[in-house]
Amino acid sequence: MRFLRAVWVVFVKDLKVELRTREIILSTGLFALLVVVLAAFAFGLNTMSGVSASCGVLWIAVAFSGILALGRTFMRERDFGVWTALLMTPVPRAALYMGKMLGLLVFLIVVEIVLIPVIELFFHAPLMANIHMLAPILLAGTLGYAAAGALFGAMTIRTRMKDLLLGVILFPLIAPLLIASVKATEAVLVGNGFAGASDFIKIILIFDTIFILGGLWLFDVLMED
């Protein structure tokens, strides 16, 4: 009960502060939109298969803008040294991890909601028409990203080169997750449905499980010193 309450307190705090400042959604959303627009012009709108390109662009935009969101969300804990105060509270530290992860998940989902119609517009890919199948894939892929991101974001919070370290550590680790997310999205968009995406969805779910359980298990130990 104390665990869930702590998760809720941290999660609601992140949402409340974001609603007040809008820093993460604005910076992350604008950066993601920029990636999409640049990609649309770089690929040439009429010369490539819009469907294949759109899947890659969607996940590239999420991955790169997610780094911004990660940096900013943990900056709030670093400013004024609040992270130390959180670590001193008598709640399981895994609850802090879970609260941060859920906050990050919500921020990235908001960004994806903005991105989807824009990508459809530029790449003529049937994202909206397949949203009922895309939504679970987006949720599962973003959950894995948020789970890994929250773990490594917290680990690097007190390091001097945190922004560099975060990207260097995080991207190689989540590369299989991102590739599986791209391929699952593509399978749905070309009309193969969940059946065509099932192998990739399994990979995503395995990564989600590993990152979430690993985060819950390791967070306490990693936060000492």
Add this chain to the structure above:
Amino acid sequence: MSRDLASVKLDGVTKLFGAVRALHRINLEVKSGEVVAIMGGNGAGKSTLLSILSLTMRPTRGKVLFDGKEVRFGDPTARSVVGLLSHQPLVYPDMTGRENLILFAGLYGLDGQREVEAVRERLGLGGFLDDRPTRVLSRGQLQRVALARALISAPSLLLLDEPAAGLDSSAIAHIEAVLGDHGKAGGIAVLVTHEPDLAARVADRAVMIKNGRIVLDRPAPDSAAGWREIYVEAVEGGGP
């Protein structure tokens, strides 16, 4: 007050950061009602010692004991008795003081509103607690919010890391009053300071640290001059 502590003890505590030895075989026991002031030069190991007492840092060797029992660092309940006033405010800058206090009260399993009112009354916190984010508060106001956060769970072990730095006399008086009340109520306080005047007014015991070792541990002098004298003798003099 949270679960009363009769004693806090560091038993042979050593802390290494790579090849750097920040603390070396520290033995220190503080009993209920005592206010201990720790002094030492920059880099002597004072803040590391507080980090270990606050259970946010695990010693490389040695033990931390609360009431004679070794603290398990992964045990969240052990942390419930500790409050820390750091040289950083340890509050969210984009939230008001009240929101911060309610947030931390929630993490300590408390209702929040009742504790906020109690601590507001105790510290004489004004309207600045409610009407502006903490990032726009003055240094003195911010330190009082930080003190309120440290006290929100009524900790029996209160740790203060240079609490008076940059504060005016009225803000320092609040800290002194809190320390006095804490000792009288049977709490334990460990204070790291560079200010002999503050130490002379609040501390029962003087501990000097030099190069990660305790070089002096004795009853507190009752004047600032006495503190300066033992500081020069123990820290700036010869020895390890």
